Amino acid sequence: MVSILPKTAKGEIFGFLGPSGAGKSTVQNIMTGLLPLQKGDVLYEGQSLKEVSPDFYNQIGVSFEHPNLYSKLTAQENLVFFSGLFDTPTEDPIKLLDMVGLRESARKKAINFSKGMKQRLVFARALLNNPKILFLDEPTSGLDPTTANKIKGIIYQKKKEGCTIFLTTHNMMAADELCDRIAFLYNGKIVAMDSPRALKLQYGKKAVQVEYRDNKEIKSKLFFLNNKDELKAFNEIVSSQNVETIHTQEATLEQIFIKLTGRGLE
Known part of the structure; x- marks a missing residue:
């Protein structure tokens, strides 16, 4: 119990x-x-x-x-x-x-x-x-x-x-x-x-995935924002490139549960 x-x-x-x-x-x-x-x-x-x-x-x-x-x-x-x-x-x-x-x-x-x-x-x-x-x-x-x-x-x-x-x-x-x-x-x-929110912040990555257009090519890059150099690089990409999407890389509740217990929620 x-x-x-x-x-x-x-x-x-x-x-x-x-x-x-x-x-x-x-x-x-x-x-x-x-x-x-x-x-x-x-x-x-x-x-x-x-x-x-x-x-x-x-x-x-x-x-x-x-x-x-x-x-x-x-x-x-x-x-x-x-x-x-x-x-x-x-x-x-x-x-x-x-x-x-x-x-x-x-x-x-x-x-x-x-x-x-x-x-x-x-x-x-x-x-x-x-x-x-x-x-x-x-x-x-x-x-x-x-x-x-x-x-x-x-x-x-x-x-x-x-x-x-x-x-x-x-x-x-x-x-x-x-x-x-x-x-x-x-x-x-x-x-x-x-x-x-607190659980996802505790167990998730402080990172963002950025997709941007470099000339005619779509490029994607992951930045870890708790790293000063990567935070600087992220800001440079956002200010200088044609950004198409930005996604945070926070953990889902199911991923957190699996991390804590070793099994899924099905």
Whole structure:
């Protein structure tokens, strides 16, 4: 099990990253009370999860990686049913379905939904009670780029509203784009934790790749900017040549994970 669970702040998107089978979903299930703790504790505002009142579940929303829906109910009926489980005001189901692009499918049974549609419905369900803490497990899995961007936009909006978001994923691009901080989980331990930018600066090269046109020939050169001579040469190229492209050589999150653990995030 994870040795240290990170402390998250209000309005923060925290990414919990690791390969399939690393235990990300298990940690989320423990943090939401679905699985019992075998060792250690989970604290919410200083209070143990073992001691929280039933009202705690009025304050959290959970979107599971594998959609768990009532397949014989329509999308709207699913949301209406689950809204009745809360002892707090809930959002209008049609409004939520509209937000995730399912308004026209409100009266269709979930059994006829595609994987992506089910994923969006589960995500909408997590927003029913306007949660203070949102647990998202692979929220963009199975979604096309346009729909995934819509879901990311909703996540950003919830962050602006002060919602704390705990995101478990092995999608490095989504984590890099969304998260304020990330933790890499491997073999039950957090092997690195910081902002995506800080991790890339720590493990990446301080270098740029420059493509420039010399007469009719395209040339490419890599400059390491922490070297004074190469920094001078880079400035000379930029000021004297017809530069076509400049790319930083920062490490990707997946490259960092491989460097730390020796394996990929598939």
